[in-house]
Amino acid sequence: MDIISQLQEQLNEMAMLAVNTFGTLQRDAPPVRLSNNYPDPLNPAAAAAANPNPDDPTAQPQPQPGAAPAQAQGQATQAQPAQAPPALDLDEHPKAMSHALVLAAKKFDALVAALPLSSEEDQLKRIKELQAENGVVGLELQKQLEAAELELNQVEALFNEATDNCINLKKPD
Amino acid sequence: MAMATSSSYPPPPPYYRLYKDYEKDPSSAPEPPPPIDGSYQLFGATYTTDVVLPSLEDQGVRQLYPKSPDIDFKKELRTLNRELQLHILELADILVERPSQYARRVEDISLIFKNLHHLLNSLRPHQARATLIHMLESQIQRRKQAIEDIKQ
Numbered sequence: 001m002d003i004i005s006q007l008q009e010q011l012n013e014m015a016m017l018a019v020n021t022f023g024t025l026q027r028d029a030p031p032v033r034l035s036n037n038y039p040d041p042l043n044p045a046a047a048a049a050a051n052p053n054p055d056d057p058t059a060q061p062q063p064q065p066g067a068a069p070a071q072a073q074g075q076a077t078q079a080q081p082a083q084a085p086p087a088l089d090l091d092e093h094p095k096a097m098s099h100a101l102v103l104a105a106k107k108f109d110a111l112v113a114a115l116p117l118s119s120e121e122d123q124l125k126r127i128k129e130l131q132a133e134n135g136v137v138g139l140e141l142q143k144q145l146e147a148a149e150l151e152l153n154q155v156e157a158l159f160n161e162a163t164d165n166c167i168n169l170k171k172p173d
Numbered sequence: 174m175a176m177a178t179s180s181s182y183p184p185p186p187p188y189y190r191l192y193k194d195y196e197k198d199p200s201s202a203p204e205p206p207p208p209i210d211g212s213y214q215l216f217g218a219t220y221t222t223d224v225v226l227p228s229l230e231d232q233g234v235r236q237l238y239p240k241s242p243d244i245d246f247k248k249e250l251r252t253l254n255r256e257l258q259l260h261i262l263e264l265a266d267i268l269v270e271r272p273s274q275y276a277r278r279v280e281d282i283s284l285i286f287k288n289l290h291h292l293l294n295s296l297r298p299h300q301a302r303a304t305l306i307h308m309l310e311s312q313i314q315r316r317k318q319a320i321e322d323i324k325q
Contacts, residue, residue: 004297007293011293112251144324
């Protein structure tokens, strides 16, 4: 593909990367805590453990002091794997996408550097030179062609004469 | 219902009657009309035969790079690329701090893209001349080769 089309494609690619970056971040963003009156959506386990709820069997510290911390720990570790995949995405995705954006921008710069640019007068001058040279070469080619055709005709005539002589000399003995 | 569908299209223009004797006498029929020059109307829209890239002001878009007869394309393209990156970062920042003010930033980014594309489009005539130069060179090369072949 020619370099200008490549540059245009690279621009479109950068636009697509930017749109995808913002779109993915918006789609995968976790909910944000709006006010202290509502429970924190980021770590509901801590909120439930801190909540003094007598019906909740896991939040009873007095009867089993040793088992309760162990159970709270188990619940916390249970909640952690459920939260771990979103936490990973939040960290890795933006890094990967911004890396891709920067790479695309660098590629655009490299393509711009590879542009074979020259001024308009230089180009017009070169075109005039090439046209003149083309005319000269064309004339010479035509001359050569005519000479070659003449030679071909001569050779053909001689060949005809030779074959005629051959046929005439071959008398049936 | 059949009448409605059959009469929904206009009849063909009546010029075909002028070519009744075309087979016997080709000069009795009118000549084809000359090619149109300038602007013409087509299906209600006006078009022009002058093929020129409309400037950004004609399209109502602000021009970010300096206007001059000789533009250093590489420098301008690189500058606009840097501006684009900065604006993307700015958009990310403003989405974090003041999300309701995204519209202005998005407009800026699209303006930069329009300028970039316009710059690239204005490089096309240069590319056309370069293609012409390349074609002339290859033609000269072929002719020289033919001369050499004939001489041998």
